[in-house]
Amino acid sequence: MQWSSQSCRAHVFAAPGLEGTTAKVYCLDDMLEPDEMQRLASMEEEPATCFITPQEPHVFNIRCFNTTQEIRLCGHGLLASARVVLEQTGSSSVTFQTCSDSVKARYDTKNDSIEIAFAPLHSASVSPPKWLKECFSTLPLQVAQAGPTDGYWVMQWPQGTLQNLQVDAEKLSMNTQRALIATEAATDDIYDYYFRYFAPQHGVIEDKATGSAQRVLISYWSEILNQCNVKARQYSKEGAELLGRVEDQDVWISGNVDIER
Known part of the structure; x- marks a missing residue:
């Protein structure tokens, strides 16, 4: 070698x-x-x-x-x-x-x-926490958790909401140790879903492009869409395009x- x-x-x-x-x-x-x-x-x-x-x-x-x-x-x-x-x-x-x-x-x-x-890394639906109104300009449709107590929130918003969603990073970090994966179904024919990623508790107010979030989202959206191959756009200021698929017991990014x- x-x-x-x-x-x-x-x-x-x-x-x-x-x-x-x-x-x-x-x-x-x-x-x-x-x-x-x-x-x-x-x-x-x-x-x-x-x-x-x-x-x-x-x-x-x-x-x-x-x-x-x-x-x-x-x-x-x-x-x-x-x-x-x-x-x-x-x-x-x-x-x-x-x-x-x-x-x-x-x-x-x-x-x-x-x-x-x-x-x-599969997510499980949970009851919305009481602090949502403190942190977000619009409330999500669905709330789930993935991983341990410092893992992820997976929150799904209505279509057309995510790009302009306002997130109070300071209040988010005060209320939870979980990073936030915010997502919504795509409104175009190019992508299957959109997402944003916030982890102020871990030194990242909003990430530019987050491959590790796909570990959760590929499983999440594959079940909703009933398909193995997915394509995502990250709605950060910079923007990113990520591909993924489910194969056997793995998610490939x-x-x-x-x-x-």
């Missing part, structure tokens, strides 16, 4: 008219101390800075940080890292060991793209990844 220390910047989830987001990727021989990785991530000022080291053939350790803390599971950082590692090693598939999960990555020859697989050398 070929491996050399290097660093590069990647643009992820961009599409015509949509900027997507960015990540800095460091390929290293040995993993740095967490304090040093956090220091570098703060200096880079990227939505994600990823550090990769080889563990064994086709298996790599990866740690991802934003400017203030470690990201347990960073979808766009993993996609960017997968592109770098697959190109450098000449492999068709690799596995990343994150601080919380094992993530498969592979080159999809059919669609000429990179994709990563997560175990699905992909999108455009361009490396800036």
Whole structure:
């Protein structure tokens, strides 16, 4: 296996008219101390800075940080890292060991793209919490939770609401440790659904492009739409396009990844 220390910047989830987001990727021989990785991530000022080291053939350790803390599971950082590692090693598939999960990555020859697989994270409907009126300009239609107490809220709004939805990030962070995935059914023929992502409790007031949210949304919308393949637009200021599908026991996430050398 070929491996050399290097660093590069990647643009992820961009599409015509949509900027997507960015990540800095460091390929290293040995993993740095967490304090040093956090220091570098703060200096880079990227939505994600990823550090990769080889563990064994086709298996790599990866740690991802934003400017203030470690990201347990960073979808766009993993996609960017997968592109770098697959190109450098000449492999068709690799596995990343994150601080919380094992993530498969592979080159999809059919669609000429990179994709990563997560175990699905299903959501369950719950009663709306009392603080909704404090946080949102419009109330959602449906409310669900996914993951542990610091996992996700999945809230579905009426069509045509999401783009102009006002979210009070300070009050949201005061009332819950869960990140908010706000979503609605698409109103065009290009996408299946739209979403926005807010995690002020974790240093992200509103994210540009959130691959990890797709881990929840692919399962959520596949059941509603009764289809395995989905296409989503993230309604951040920058905008992003994300693809996903359900295959066997995994949810696969992909999108455009361009490396800036």
